[in-house]
Amino acid sequence: MSIYIMLSALTDEGRKTIKTNPERIKEVNKEIEKMGAKVLTQYVVLGKYDFINIIEAPDNEIIAKVSIELGSRGTVQIVTLSAIPIFEFVEKMEAPRGVGTDAHSSIPDEYEEKMY
Numbered sequence: 001m002s003i004y005i006m007l008s009a010l011t012d013e014g015r016k017t018i019k020t021n022p023e024r025i026k027e028v029n030k031e032i033e034k035m036g037a038k039v040l041t042q043y044v045v046l047g048k049y050d051f052i053n054i055i056e057a058p059d060n061e062i063i064a065k066v067s068i069e070l071g072s073r074g075t076v077q078i079v080t081l082s083a084i085p086i087f088e089f090v091e092k093m094e095a096p097r098g099v100g101t102d103a104h105s106s107i108p109d110e111y112e113e114k115m116y
Contacts, residue, residue, distance in 0.1 A: 003040075004063045006053040007079040014075035028070070035069060036062045054083075 010018065017024055029039045037057035045052055057063040060082070067080045 001056045003083040004055045005081040005083050006055050007049040008051040009077045010050045011075055032066055035066050037066050
């Protein structure tokens, strides 16, 4: 599975929804799972974005579907980024030229607790 960072900014309508029904956030997480992805963790942040979501999805097509579906509702604007765990990046950088490693290797135990 691939990891994605979803930056979410609520619209006026989205802010009204969250104010009257904060549990809506959990409902949307369940909807995301039904679309084939999984929210691993979420943060409310201050600044340009209202939420940072760490999402796991099998491929770019599924995360694109999630982004389009959520964005089409008019309650949130989304920027989605593909994320490469550092250990995978280091493996690729250290591998001899032309030799690849499994792009989706399992997460080493030392990272598992820190990532989620």
